[in-house]
Amino acid sequence: MIINADSAQLYADLPILSAAPAAEDLAATPHTLYGAWDGATACSAADWAARARAAVDAAHAAGVVPILVGGTGLYIRTLLYGIAPVPAIDPAVREAVRALPVAAAYAALMTQDPVRAAALHPADTTRIARALEVVRSTGHPLAHWQAKLEGGIGDRVTVDPLILLPDRAWLYERCDRRFQRMMAGGAVEEVQALLARDLPPDMPVMRAIGVAEIAGYLHSQWDLDEAIVRGAQATRNYAKRQYTWFRHQLPEAWPRLVDHHRESFEIASHFVSLFHD
Secondary structure: OOEEOOOOOOOOOOOOOOOOHHHHHHHHHHHEEOOOOOOOOOHHHHHHHHHHHHHHHHHHHHHOOEEOOOOOOOHHHHHHHOEEEOOOOHHOOOOOOHOOHHHHHHHHHHOHHHHHHHHHOOOOHHHHHHHHOOOOOOOOOOOHHHHOOEOOOOOOOOOOOEEEOOOHHHHHHHHHHHHHHHOOOOHHHHHHHHHHHOOOOHHHHOOOHHHHHHHHHHHHOOHHHHHHHHHHHHHHHHHHHHHHHHHHOOOOOOEEHHHHHHEEEEEEEEHHHHHHH
């Protein structure tokens, strides 16, 4: 069973822009958690992990091997090691924090949670806001809650991981070709339908790569060629961040398949081991 671990492929609204599996792939092998959320409902790492835990348990009960596929490393880490039990954030605190310019929010975080501030880039709007709202709402810094991780399944499953780190020039060229294929395959119409739903701009589905770039074209802010250039660049930027995250944020013992050293790792034999006791 293939279990989706890609935060964009979760949404039914974006099968093209998220490069969701084709119909023939879905028919060939059982897949789950693809298009499982409507764009009007935000899916957090904790939401996904709860559904993924159930999918893993169902696969084991059926005697099949669950294979998690996707590039949202935070989701996989949450599933395996748990999530910080941060209490619900006071809505008034959240509104006040989200209204701050990022520079002001970062300055406040440096005072109220200097350890977390030191670990973040001063322009990281999302993480700065999250850390600041946590310390203001709960009275404890984020690290306090992260030390209490709960809900992980890493202690009761056997993990056979593989991190793909392809050659960057090869990867970026594929990013460019992928976005061009999406544009030719109906991405503009997909975004047009999404915009027609008039969802709040801070919903995760509205922040998916390609949505803003195509929306700019649909709103006559730039032409189609510029939308393609912007979308391809946004894809490359994300791939760069993702590459760095996977290189440094997951256990050192997890094998990394680096394109330049392909001869030192036989991918087929690696996955054969999944299907033997």
